[in-house]
Amino acid sequence: MVIEQKALVTNMDTTLHFFKGKKVLITGHTGFKGSWLSTVLVNAGAEVIGYSTCREKEISLFKLSGIENQIVHIKGDIRDLDHLKKVFDIYKPEIVIHMAAQPIVLESYEDPVTTYETNTMGTVNICEAIRHASTVRSFINVTTDKVYENHEWVWGYRENESLNGYDPYSNSKSCSELVTDSYNRSFLRSLEVGVSTVRAGNVIGGGDFARNRIIPDCVRAAQRQEPIILRNPYSVRPYQHVLEALNAYLLVAVAQYRNINYSSSYNVGPDEADCIDTKTLVDLFIKHWGNEIKSTSAMEAGPHEANFLKLDCSKLKATFGWKPRWNIDTAVGKVVEWSKSWLAGENVRTVMNAQISEFFS
Numbered sequence: 001m002v003i004e005q006k007a008l009v010t011n012m013d014t015t016l017h018f019f020k021g022k023k024v025l026i027t028g029h030t031g032f033k034g035s036w037l038s039t040v041l042v043n044a045g046a047e048v049i050g051y052s053t054c055r056e057k058e059i060s061l062f063k064l065s066g067i068e069n070q071i072v073h074i075k076g077d078i079r080d081l082d083h084l085k086k087v088f089d090i091y092k093p094e095i096v097i098h099m100a101a102q103p104i105v106l107e108s109y110e111d112p113v114t115t116y117e118t119n120t121m122g123t124v125n126i127c128e129a130i131r132h133a134s135t136v137r138s139f140i141n142v143t144t145d146k147v148y149e150n151h152e153w154v155w156g157y158r159e160n161e162s163l164n165g166y167d168p169y170s171n172s173k174s175c176s177e178l179v180t181d182s183y184n185r186s187f188l189r190s191l192e193v194g195v196s197t198v199r200a201g202n203v204i205g206g207g208d209f210a211r212n213r214i215i216p217d218c219v220r221a222a223q224r225q226e227p228i229i230l231r232n233p234y235s236v237r238p239y240q241h242v243l244e245a246l247n248a249y250l251l252v253a254v255a256q257y258r259n260i261n262y263s264s265s266y267n268v269g270p271d272e273a274d275c276i277d278t279k280t281l282v283d284l285f286i287k288h289w290g291n292e293i294k295s296t297s298a299m300e301a302g303p304h305e306a307n308f309l310k311l312d313c314s315k316l317k318a319t320f321g322w323k324p325r326w327n328i329d330t331a332v333g334k335v336v337e338w339s340k341s342w343l344a345g346e347n348v349r350t351v352m353n354a355q356i357s358e359f360f361s
Contacts (some may be wrong), residue, residue, distance in 0.1 A: 015247065016360055018254045020045035023135075025093035027051045027078055027126060028100035029071070032208040033142075035061040036242050037097065037249070039349075040356055042070045049091045051076050051084070052100060061207030064342065065349050078122035084129045092135040095253055098126045099142045101173075106212045108169035119172035120179065127183035130193060138194045138257035140249050141180045145201045145238060145269065145311050146170035156238075156275075156312030159199075159265045177265070184263065194256025194263045200245040201238030201269035201311055204331060206338020206351065208242075214278055218285045219339045221293060228286075228295040233279040236308045238269035241331035243359045244324055251320055262319070269311035274328040284329055288336040325359060 024041055028034045029050030041048050048071040062068060072091065076083050078100040101119050102108060108115040123141060130136045148157040149164035163178065165171040177197050184195040204215045214230075221228040248268035255262040269275070282295045316322045326334070334355055341351045 015250045015254055016040070016044040018257075019095075019250070021047070022095060023047045023049065023091065023093045024095045024097065025049045025051060025087070025091065027096075027098045027122075029073075030054055030060065030062040031099065031103070032061055032205070032210065033203060033242055033246070034099050035065055035067055035207065036205060036352070037099070037246050038062075038067045038071055039065055039352055040243075040246055040250075040360075042067060043353065043356060048072065049087070049093055050074060051078070051087060053077050057209070059209055061209070061348075064207060065352060067349075078125060079117055081125040081128060084125055085132060088129045088133045088136075092133070094135055095138045095140075095257065096126065096130060096136055097140045097142065097249055097253065098123065100126075101142075102169065103144075104210060104212055105146075105167050105169045108167055108172070112168035115168045116172045116175070119169070120175040123176040123179045124183075127179060127188070131183065131187045131191070136193055138253045139188065139196075140253050141176060141195075141197045142245075142249060143173045143177055143197050143199050144170065145199055145267070145309055147174045147177050147199055150309060152308045154308065154310075156269070156272075156310035157267070158312045159267060159315055181265075189260065189263070192260060194253075194260045196252050196256055196263050197265045198245075198249050198252060199265065199267050199311070200248070201240055201309075203242040203245050204239055204335055205242035206335055206342070206355075207348065214281060215285070215335055218282060218289075219335075222289050222339075223343060225293070228282055228293065230278055230282060230295055230297045233282075233297050234277050236275055236277045236310070237281075238275045238309065238311050239281055239328055239331070240268075240270045240274070240324065241326050241334060241359075243356065244268065244270070244326065244331075247325070247359070248316060248322065251322060255320065264315075264319075266316045266319075267311040267313045268316055268322075269313050270324050270328060272310075274324070275310045276328060281328070281332070284332040285336065288333045289340075 030052040163174040
């Protein structure tokens, strides 16, 4: 079986060619990862339908990239099932990639109700919309490495480990996993819809402006010529470039579109050597940016966050012959390249297109 699966991927002549002319619905398309994914798919010739709350932000990759003018851009709340069903009826997507979420751990402590409504009931709604649609062949639910019950182990979590995230964000994503599995077994498999959840590690890339994330904090500090403040310098995370995660989502989406038996849950993260602590990540950023900026630790008591987190990606590798393409040093270099281009007032879409072309070549 593994040999056949590897052959399937090898014969795909790169994943992106498959998407030419395909209708792909992305929830959360205006976010950081959603903007990159929309750009990847538009460049591949897909018809992208985006569904998002479209919160007004001072600055966003969605606006900077110009992708808004190249897709069907729908303002909608993932908690609004009736509206979501109408969108499916009108646009008849073949592939659905669910990324809409409240994605920040600290914000989930500030507003747990909205976090659960969005991340858990939002998943119920997208699954229900797919259940009543007749065109969907492949569904990817994007979750997180934080769905696992964290024991602070030094080895990576596997897909069969217990799901029990600690904080409201992580726990709501654990619930999202369970919802997806139930809908798959109860409804979607019998409708011949391929269904998988993909659990990604911490993604970095140009155009992430979120609060309380270390790389955006680094860019803001460099912009202001201030020291980078490290809240948790020794927390270990599986950092990877955003294109690594997107590549895995698309790879699984294609495989299960062609063969429903590829439906499952998959971890996607970096190799062992690239699971690093926050201080090491920041040191890499400083190296690529230039030594004119410094960092300083300011460890403060705050809400619980895991100190040590790794993923075992053996399943993705064995099933598809997948492997990371950019190590963490290259990934941070790509972030700096994008960020310096943006700060210089250059066309960031040009940088994105070049990085996408290089990654998928």
